[in-house]
Amino acid sequence: MGTHNQTKLQYIEAALLEKKHRSDTLMNYFLIGFYIIGLLLAFYYDTWLIAIGVGSLSLVAYYSAKRLLPNSSLYQYVLSLVLGIFMAQFIYQMHGMFEMHFFAFVGSAILITYQNWKLQIPLAVFVIIHHASFSYLQYIGFDEIYFTQLEFMNLQTFFIHSFLALTIFLLCGLWAHNFLIFTYHHVKQGFEIGKLEESDKQKAKVIAERQRSKSELEKLVSLLETTFNLTDEGILVADKNGKMVLTNKKFAELWNIPQKLLDSRDYEKVLRFILDQLVNPEEYSSKARDFHSLDEVSNDTIYFKDSRIFECYSRPQLSNGESIGRVWGFRDISKQTQDLEERKKMITNITSRNKDLEQFSNIISHNLRSPVANILGFSEALKEDVSEDDRKDFIDAISVSINKLNNVISDLSTILHVKQSKNEGKALVCFSELVNDIKDSINHSLLKEEVLFDIDFSAIDELLTLKNYMYSVFYNLISNSIKYKRPGITTTINISSQKNEKSVYLIFKDNGLGIDLEKIGDQVFGLYKRFHLDVAEGRGLGLYLTKTHVESLGGQISIVSEVNKGTEIKIKLDC
Amino acid sequence: MKTPKRFLLIDNDPSSNKLCKMALCKIFASPEVFAFTNPESGLEYIEQESTRYDIDTVLFLDINMQPLSGWDVLEKLNSSWSKLSNHFAIYILSSSINPTDKKKATDFHSVSNYLEKPLYADGVRRLFCGIPMKN
Incomplete structure (x- = not known):
């Protein structure tokens, strides 16, 4: 609020100052005009000295006061006095011509422009002193004194004269004062209006700003909406x-x-x-x-x-x-998840293939190379002088190695065949028939050994699958159970099937030697891995081939075994 | 160098052991050779004969064996190797020509060298006559 008042005061002061300057400019013209009037009047009675001397002194008094104290209103009082002096000068120049007295009124009117009633005082005082002294001097017969051309002027006329003059001064003072009040209000109003205009402008600016942010917002919203829906x-x-x-x-x-x-x-x-x-x-x-x-x-x-x-x-x-x-x-993310699943499957597939390759590389470097090394060694030995007995031994050893080599090559062929013959047609395979076929084919060894079969395919006896694979699986597992039976007890083989919504399970159970799975670990299904070295038969191929066949059919195989208790192998196949 | 006094062969292939023995006999006059076709009995022998550790011994070890592979035997010997190392040298004698196997052999600091089968008399000579035994 304080700042507001201060600005208001400053505004008013500035307005008044501007008015003062305007009045001052006007005064310059008036004073020059008065000076010229003085010069013109000098023609009548040849009063050049007075016109130039008094006029110039007056102007010097005014301008020096104004120059010396520009911020004070003193020069205005000097002006008031100067206007009185000009009146007296003109009266004198026209040797008391009555109309010259009106210059007092002209001066009084001029002073209104400063809107200060007090400015009337020096003029009024000067006029009173001038009239009183000059009229007295003229009537006592003082030469060279001109106040009026009237031959006779009584006291009554003088009083009327003075009263009218004072009335003019008072009125002019009153108008000056009224003008000041009026000006003050006017300026104040101007300030308020200015303020209002200012605030209107600001309001308009705020509205424009608001409009702009609104359209910005709309743009943003439409951008968000588009993105949102895209x-x-x-x-x-x-x-x-x-x-x-x-x-x-x-x-x-x-x-x-x-x-x-x-x-x-x-x-x-x-x-x-x-x-x-x-x-x-x-x-x-x-x-x-x-x-x-x-x-x-x-x-x-x-x-x-x-x-x-x-x-x-x-x-x-x-x-x-x-x-x-x-x-x-x-x-x-259905598709993504599906893709991921597929990728996982693929990776498992590739990993398993890689493992196969490693295994093959292993077979090549050990199982193939080993008999070759022996053949090399013994044939080299044969080149030298050896006894007949040694020669025979060496040739036998070479023969054994060549047989081994042959076995490995035929095994590889079998394995490669399993891995390649996936595209053969599927047929309905009957499990119980399969078991009977196998029993017949290994009847020879069954006669030798006492083996009890406990077969239960009540849950499911038929499956659409590859018959030769299923045959291989059944054959290898049954013959394993017989090969690795426990001596001294009756060998029993349980084969059963189970079924649920998606899968078929085949369970092969025996009471044989069992395998120490903790010791063997994941090698149980490995190629050429043997766990019963004291049993003459077996090359380490059966379980490997079984696993390969099951996996080729898209199934899974698992084993549970305990040494001297027996083994249970579970095969899971898709329906 | 000291000439090895004793040779141990661990290989489940008897023919390979026989060839190895023949090669040794050609270089050394009646060498002491112990052949094991079961790696477990070979290990057992090494551990039981601990009193004779001071006899300079060379072990020819096959890789592809069951139930223990050559690598398994090396692992099991690792713990007692500090006691053995002074008088013991181990050579891998394998039919494998697979570089991965050769590389794996270098991972065992107990292995002096990797030899490919068959082992000829020349090979034995190269190993023990003129070239010092690695310890």
Whole structure:
């Protein structure tokens, strides 16, 4: 408020100063005019000395006062006096011509412009002194004194004269004062109007600014909206009161939400519609209703009944550090997940192939190279002089090695054949028939050994599969059970089948020697891995081939075994 | 160098052991050779005969064996190697020509060298006559 008053005062002062300057400029003309009038009047009675001398002194007095004290109003009082002096000069120059007295009134009127009644005082005082002294001097007969041309002037006339003059001075003073008050109000109003205009301008500026930010905002909103609807993610924003604040097109699309339901903006209803589509709705229901948790981001994978998979993440919508709602984003990752699964499968496949290759490389460097090394060694020995007995021994050794070599080559051929012959046609294979066939083919050894078969294919006896693979699997497992039987007890072989929605299980169980799996580890299905070296038969091929066959059929094989208790092998195949 | 007094052969292939013995006999006059076709009994022998550690011994060890591979034997010898090392040298004698096997052999500081089968008399001579035994 203080600043406001100060500005107002400054404004008024500036306005008054401007007025003063205007009046001062006018005074310059008036004074020059008076000086010229003095010169003109000098023609009548040849009063050049008076016109130039008194006029010049007056001007010098005025301008020096103004120059010396420009900020004081003293020069204005000097002006008042100077105007009186000019009147007296003109009266004298025209030898008391009555009309010259009117210059007192002219001066008085001129002074109004300064709007200061006090300026009338020096003029009035001068006029009174001048009239009184000059009229007295003239009437006592003083020469060279001119006051009036009247021969006779009584006291009454003098008083009337003085009264009228004073009236003029008073009125002029009054008008000057009134003008000052008026000017003051005027200036004040001007200031207020200026203020108003200023504030109007400012208001207009604010409005323009507001308009601009509004259009900026609209642009931003349209940008956000476009982005919002373009994104591949379904977005849902809901507030604490269970109202859906915002959803994008993708959201409705992903969840198949009908427009009517969407328009209802009822979060609870939409939520129920959404949860209905999920495999485990309970898992998400409380989470979806949690508007208070300030958890930064939650990230879930949600599974649909129709086997789609979404990735869902959400974060609270914060306002002043408080949760006022929650934002959810949904992304269909079914394809991605599927791709990932496939990639995983592929990697497993490739890894297993790589393992096969390693195994092959191992076979080449050991199982093939080993008999070759022997053949080289013994044939070299034969070159030298050796006894007949040694020669025979060496040739026998070479023969053994060549047989080994032959075996390895035929094994490799079998294995490669399994790995290549995937495309043969599938046929319905009957498990019980298969077991009977195998029993017949190894009847010879069964006669030798007492073996009890306990067969139960009641759950499932037939499967569409590759017969030669199934034959190989059954043959190897049954013959293993016989080969590695425990001496002294009756060997029993249990073979049974199980079935569920997706898979068929074949279980082979014996009471044989068993394998120390802890010691052997993952080598149990390895090629040329043997675990019963004291049993003459066996090359370490059976379980390897079984596993290869099962896996070629897309199945899995697992083993449980305990030394001197028996072995159980479980095969899982797709229906 | 000291001439080795005793040779141990661990290889589950008897023919290979026989060839090895023949080569040794050609260089050394009636060498002391112990052949094991079961790596476990070979290990057992080494551990039981600890009192005779001071006899300079050379072990020819095959890789591809069951139930213990040559690598398994080396692992098991690792703990007692500090006691053995003064009088013991181990050579891998394998049919494998696979570089991975050769590289793996260098990972065992107890292994003096990797030899490919078959071992000829020339090879034995190169190993023990003129070229010092590595310790």
